[in-house]
Amino acid sequence: MASPSQELPKTHRALILSSTSEPPKIKDVPAPQPGPGSVVVHMLSANILSYQKSIYNGERKYPFPTPLTTGMGGIGRIAAIGPDTLTLSPGQLVFVDCFVRGRDDPNSAFLLGIHEGHTEGSRKLMHGEWRDGSFAEYVKIPLECAYPLNEELLMGKLGYGVEELGEIARDLIPFGGLSDISIRPGETIIIAPATGPFGMAAVKVALAMGTRVIAMGRNLSILQRLQASHERVEIVQITGDEQADLEKVKGFGTIDAYFDISPPVAGTSTHFKSCMLALRHGGRISLMGGLNIDLAIPHAIVMHRDLLLKGKWMYDRQNVLDLIKMVEIGLLKMGSKAGQEYVKFPMDEWKEAFDAAEGFSGSNRSAVLVP
Ligand SMILES: NC(=O)c1ccc[n+]([C@@H]2O[C@H](COP(=O)([O-])OP(=O)(O)OC[C@H]3O[C@@H](n4cnc5c(N)ncnc54)[C@H](OP(=O)(O)O)[C@@H]3O)[C@@H](O)[C@H]2O)c1
Structure with a gap:
């Protein structure tokens, strides 16, 4: 040849x-x-x-x-x-x-x-x-x-x-973090913020993985559009009132996991704490945002509730192979x-x-x- x-x-x-x-x-x-x-x-x-x-x-x-x-x-x-x-x-x-x-x-x-x-x-x-x-x-x-x-x-x-x-490239990023915290079908997961390109991809991927999604973000009209175009999506607006937003999330029952994909400018947003506090005992957190400042962690809750907190940069090779298969069989559109x-x-x-x-x-x- x-x-x-x-x-x-x-x-x-x-x-x-x-x-x-x-x-x-x-x-x-x-x-x-x-x-x-x-x-x-x-x-x-x-x-x-x-x-x-x-x-x-x-x-x-x-x-x-x-x-x-x-x-x-x-x-x-x-x-x-x-x-x-x-x-x-x-x-x-x-x-x-x-x-x-x-x-x-x-x-x-x-x-x-x-x-x-x-x-x-x-x-x-x-x-x-x-x-x-x-x-x-x-x-x-x-x-x-x-x-x-x-x-x-x-x-x-x-x-x-x-x-x-x-779109494989975009979906792979949330898939890396969601897989890393072993998301399972039937679970309820918070995606925040869900209104940017990777947040919206995270909603799509989490749904394809069989979960119910609580999409959080500041922009209510984008959240409403997300909810209208997907089944199994609940929405909670980030209002800046940590406690009020927490109560709204808890209103949806047991929350198994929280996936975060915040940009650097969202480093001081109240949603981090609202989301962590909403998790059930043994809940899992995947932090994939691009923050360049330190984040305050509700340590007592993380410790007493046995929360698992993981960071993830991008994804693993197996994630790429798995996601391509999901596209090929029509599971991920x-x-x-x-x-x-x-x-x-x-x-x-x-x-x-x-x-x-x-x-x-x-x-x-x-x-x-x-x-
Ligand atoms: N770990 C990794 O491997 C990895 C890979 C790729 C990207 N990232 C990170 O992911 C971030 C998100 O990327 P992206 O493309 O989805 O969007 P982006 O354009 O960086 O960020 C837009 C999103 O951030 C929200 N936002 C902006 N300011 C906010 C604030 N003060 N409080 C709460 N939410 C706020 C926006 O919501 P509004 O509609 O309310 O403005 C929107 O949902 C990137 O900035 C990057 O740092 C990480």
Whole structure:
């Protein structure tokens, strides 16, 4: 078989950030080439975070090396394989996972194109062999970060578009935390805040896992829309009155678990305590929010009620495999089947795309780049 890498162009277009003090620019740069342990993927649809802009303008203070090809995960086709690739082949549809773990140290993890992680090892990997994200025509990723998708089933029988399949990246984050606290069918779980992109994804995923959801957030109209579009969803508005909100949550009976996905600006919100105090004996908490301040924990309650409190950054490899199976059997719906609409932007319109992604937070719309 001719080496597929020969089919890669010499250069490709990529959205490159040189420094957080100036906007990224589209540049023609050498196309990545596969080596041992890697594949090169031709990106078809690249996901955009609601806060992608605030990562690259330095507002979020995410650490990463520059120059950096921006981007996160998405959907693409294998363009070229490395010499040790056994199961993937050129042309194959894959989910591109931007969450990379060190092969000889899985605790050294980082996000391609976004965040260099928190260990010396993760920094070494992102400053070295692995760095660039998916806002580019081609992306080189570790072999194990390319998850094959059953195209015939997902795009043929189930009729999904590539951008809809990109929702896998978004749903995986709450799935990581929900799985980590062993959510079981029949349980009641609080999702807070439930009105942002990952919060809404958490509601969808928790329902697919067979739970009843208590969706909490400040915006009542978004909560009401969530309740109207799903079965098994109760809603509680975060009013800032910790005790009143607690009583409302307790009104729904036994609460088994609480999943939190707060942004940094919600660090002082009253809902953390209302939610923790509402849990039953032995209840579980998953903290996945991006707080950059410390949180006061109701220690006596956590101790006396045997509460389990876990943090989770992203997800594990098994979560990715499990979630793809949930999509394939129709348990977890994507895109229009889940009421989500995708707006596609060509890479030249990256600025409009970032603004749209931010503006779509709390709506049923998502923006994607088509590199
Ligand atoms: N652990 C992980 O692996 C992981 C992975 C990805 C993201 N994250 C974190 O998850 C966070 C949420 O992401 P996202 O994309 O869903 O949305 P986001 O745009 O970062 O945040 C929007 C959500 O936060 C709520 N919110 C904003 N200010 C608030 C406040 N003062 N009090 C209570 N709620 C407030 C919004 O509700 P309103 O409608 O009331 O404004 C909305 O629900 C991110 O900021 C990131 O830090 C963690």
